[in-house]
């Protein structure tokens with residue numbers, strides 16, 4: 491199968507792919523937010539991961555970056571490197587990618603394919619009203635710090651996979667199909683004064699907020715939101731690093747001025763989502779983690 495038939499069969503959905511570039515019109519008064527992420531077999535997902543899960547995660551991690559900025563997803567491009575043309579794999583991949591794209595109303599507008607080790611690169615773009623984007627730089631001393639849902643589930647799944655154990659379906663779901671917090675992020679617009687998505691682990695990602703905002707923070711281990719499985723794992727092993735530095739959570743970590751605490755409670759109720767206060771921003775620089783004996787080794791890309 492040549493590249494053009496592959497594109498026509500699997501990736502020419504309803505927006506029309508064909509010219510050399512995608513032309514995008516945007517409304518006046520809006521800003522584009524754009525991000526790119528690559529997933530490589532053996533590095534970001536195990537070799538036996540299904541085509542559906544790979545497609546889902548490749549798009550979801552990009553949607554998570556758009557969420558971190560409070561952006562509304564608009565369109566994405568896909569660069570796919572494949573060892574061979576496996577029609578069943580491509581059909582599964584395309585179907586799953588399309589389903590998630592539809593859920594978040596984002597269009598595939600272009601891409602590239604090549605022969606090589608399995609790797610998926612997605613560049614996703616969204617929009618925000620001018621000067622409304624959630625940034626890393628607005629946290630102020632005294633602001634409470636929140637995280638969405640639970641931490642460490644995906645990291646525990648990955649740890650178990652590497653030990654040839656089979657994670658529970660709940661842990662696997664967090665690892666293979668993390669839910670990008672796009673809806674939550676949009677309800678935080680005008681409320682949160684800093685925000686990041688947790689991809690490399692809370693410790694490292696929160697530190698990015700602290701550096702950009704030129705502040706410090708104190709968080710409390712006991713306050714971290716954990717699923718029962720992660721809580722049990724930590725009780726057995728004292729391995730707090732799954733929750734602090736495991737990465738792959740794709741939850742949001744954000745700060746809000748104290749005056750907006752009640753808005754957070756309302757969002758929690760409206761969206762039926764768990765938002766947990768884990769600590770507060772301090773004037774004194776650095777990240778203090780109450781209850782932690784030694785700092786974790788964070789996820790390193792190299």
Ligand SMILES: [Mg+2]
Nearest residue numbers: 555558687689
């Ligand atoms: Mg990110």
